[in-house]
Every structure is written in structure tokens, then in C-alpha cells.
Amino acid sequence: MFRMRTTIASIALLLVPWCARAADDPLSFEVASIRTVPDIGYPGLGVSRGGPGTADPGRLTFEHATLKLFVMAAYGLQSFQVSGPEWIAGDRFDIIAKVPAGASKDQANRMLQNLLAERFKLTVHHETRAFPAYELTVGKGGPKMRPSPGDAKSLTAGDYAELKTVDGILQFPPGTVGMARGGGAIGVMLAAAHQPVSKLVEFLQSRLGKPVIDKTGLTGNYDFVLKFTPTGWYGPAKDGPSDPSADEFTAVQRDLGLKLDETKAPFDVVVIDHAEKTPTEN
Numbered sequence: 001m002f003r004m005r006t007t008i009a010s011i012a013l014l015l016v017p018w019c020a021r022a023a024d025d026p027l028s029f030e031v032a033s034i035r036t037v038p039d040i041g042y043p044g045l046g047v048s049r050g051g052p053g054t055a056d057p058g059r060l061t062f063e064h065a066t067l068k069l070f071v072m073a074a075y076g077l078q079s080f081q082v083s084g085p086e087w088i089a090g091d092r093f094d095i096i097a098k099v100p101a102g103a104s105k106d107q108a109n110r111m112l113q114n115l116l117a118e119r120f121k122l123t124v125h126h127e128t129r130a131f132p133a134y135e136l137t138v139g140k141g142g143p144k145m146r147p148s149p150g151d152a153k154s155l156t157a158g159d160y161a162e163l164k165t166v167d168g169i170l171q172f173p174p175g176t177v178g179m180a181r182g183g184g185a186i187g188v189m190l191a192a193a194h195q196p197v198s199k200l201v202e203f204l205q206s207r208l209g210k211p212v213i214d215k216t217g218l219t220g221n222y223d224f225v226l227k228f229t230p231t232g233w234y235g236p237a238k239d240g241p242s243d244p245s246a247d248e249f250t251a252v253q254r255d256l257g258l259k260l261d262e263t264k265a266p267f268d269v270v271v272i273d274h275a276e277k278t279p280t281e282n
Contacts, residue, residue, distance in 0.1 A: 027110045029060075032097040034119050034279045037064060039092050045069040045079065046092065052105040060108060062095040067120065067275060070095070074112040075270050080131060080211065084272030091277060119279040127269045133211040134260045136201060136252075138218070144257035145222035152177040152194040152221070169225050177221075179203075187246075190226040197222070204260070207248055213265055216258060226255050 046065025050056040062070065067088040072079065082088075097115065099108050116122040154177045163170050163180070172178045172193035179192045179199055190203055196219075201212045207230070228251035252258050 027107055028114055029097040029111050030100055032095065032115050032119075033282050034115075035094045035282075036278065037092045037094050039090065040064070042092065045072075045089060048073055051099060051108050052103055057103075058099050058101065060095070060097045060099055060112070062093070064092045065095065066090065066092060067116075067122075067272075070112065070116055071122075071124075071270055071272065074109050074116060076109060077268070077270060078205070078211065081267055081269050082272070083127075083269055084275065087277060088272060088275065093279070116275075121274060121276045121280075122272065123274045124270050124272050127271055128266050129269045130264050130266050131211055133213055133263050133265045134204070134208060135213050135215050135263045135265075136197070136204070137215045137259050137261065139253050139257045139259045142257055143216070143218060143222075144255065145218075145224040148194040148221045148223045150175070154178075172223075187227060187229045192225075193223050194221045195224075196220070200224075200226075200256075204248065204252070208260075211265070211267065212260070213263070224256055226251055 042064040046069045047063045048065060048069065049061050050058075051060040062073075068079070068082050068084070070093075071077070071082050071084075071088075075081075095115075097111070099111070103111070152175050159176070160178070160180065163172065163178075165171065169189065170180050170182065170191040172191070177194040179190070179195055181188065181190045181203075188207075192199065197214055197216055201214050204212045228246050228248050230247070246254065249260050252260055
């Protein structure tokens with residue numbers, strides 16, 4: 001997740017605010033609990049887990065999460081695509097919701113939209129705004145990432161603790177799914193096993209602070225390693241990368257056969273018109 005540090009130009013505006021819950025949309029969780037919790041310095045916007053498409057499809061949980069994270073989850077947006085008062089990224093809440101059996105991810109998202117409308121009295125409208133961004137494309141020589149076909153097993157926290165390194169690179173056992181980053185004096189290293197390009201995009205966005213648009217056309221899962229000296233470092237540290245120009249942009253092309261180019265692109269933005277800081281009781 002990241003914060004934009006640029007003036008946002010609105011190029012289209014839907015003027016009429018609307019309630020997140022449509023009158024003809026009866027979808028709702030079987031049971032949902034919302035609790036205001038104290039700010040204990042939890043990093044980021046909070047944590048979410050569970051729901052359709054995960055190992056726990058019947059239970060959606062948010063811990064020490066912000067209203068901004070709820071809106072992101074409900075509408076399938078990134079951080080920069082949600083606009084509202086400052087408190088939506090600061091005040092913290094827990095949500096535990098029971099998802100009806102057989103519900104799809106889209107249906108669960110609509111249930112969350114409806115819950116926010118009922119409990120936070122949330123109303124929003126949509127705008128299209130142009131943001132500086134990067135396009136990720138395949139370089140002239142083609143992708144260098146190794147395809148990882150077939151099914152794979154997700155690693156547990158204990159499995160991650162047992163991973164070995166060879167020449168400073170984490171080694172994932174064959175047939176496993178994983179992604180891990182390391183860093184320090186040698187710079188930053190991202191190792192991935194059986195991962196889609198979308199996971200690489202998420203990582204690059206967190207590093208570069210701008211949206212990254214996937215134009216590679218690569219739809220499979222891949223094994224890859226990315227090593228670079230972060231942008232802004234004044235030369236490599238001792239025993240660091242031998243090429244001080246190997247920032248994120250250079251490394252993406254060198255290690256992955258991909259290319260990052262600056263652009264400006266329109267994105268859908270959800271603007272919060274009204275929300276109560278204290279949700280209604282359970």
C-alpha cells in the first residue's frame with residue numbers, strides 16, 4: 001500500500017452521491033460483528049483474511065483495520081483509489097462476518113458494501129481520475145521468468161522458517177507456492193515461486209509509490225528472483241550489488257526480461273461523501 005504525493009486531476013465526475021447499499025440488493029452476511037478498537041500503532045491499514053476463494057471461505061475477518069481498508073476490500077480497489085477524510089486511514093476496527101455457504105467473492109464484496117452502508121452510514125460516489133503510473137511490459141528479449149506449471153502447495157509460517165538460502169537467494173522446495181523478500185547491506189531481494197505477475201505488480205507498487213499497470217499479457221505462474229539497490233540509495237553498500245545502476249527499473253529488465261515505463265492513466269476512484277466514525281451497535 002502506498003500514498004500518492006501528487007495533485008490528483010479529476011477528469012470525470014459522477015455528481016450524485018449514492019448509498020453503498022442498493023435498495024434492490026438484499027445480500028448480507030449471516031452474522032457480522034464490528035468493534036471499535038484502540039490504535040496500538042499497528043502498521044499499515046490493517047489485516048484482512050478469509051472469505052470466498054481462501055482456505056476459510058465462510059468467515060471474513062479484519063483486525064485493527066481502517067475504514068479505508070474496508071472500502072478497498074468491498075470495491076476491489078487499491079489505496080490510492082479511495083478518497084475521504086483523514087480519519088478513515090487512522091481509526092481502527094475489527095470485523096468478523098459469517099459468509100453464507102456457496103457465496104462468491106463478488107457477492108461477499110457486495111455484502112461488505114451493504115454492511116458499511118448500514119453500520120457506518122457510508123455513502124460514496126465514483127470519479128475517474130488520472131494518476132501518474134508505470135506500465136509493465138515484456139522487453140525485446142522476452143520474459144526471463146521461469147514458468148511453473150501445475151498445482152503447488154502453499155507454505156506455512158513454519159515452512160518459511162525452514163527455507164534455506166544459496167548465494168543469498170531463498171530456495172523454495174519444488175511444487176510449492178511462496179514469496180519472500182530480504183534486504184540489508186546487499187540491497188533488496190525478492191524470491192517468488194509459482195506466483196502470477198499480479199504479485200510482482202503489488203510488490204513494485206509498494207516500492208515505487210505509483211500504480212503499476214500490467215501490460216505483459218503473461219497469465220501463468222512463474223518462479224523468479226529480483227535483486228536491486230533501492231532507488232534513493234547513494235551508491236551500493238559494502239559487499240552490495242556490483243552495478244550501482246541496478247535500481248528497480250534496471251533490475252526488472254535484467255532479471256525478469258520486463259520493462260517499466262512512465263505513463264499517466266485513468267482509474268476509478270471511490271470518494272467517501274459521508275461516514276460515521278462510530279458504527280451502530282451489533
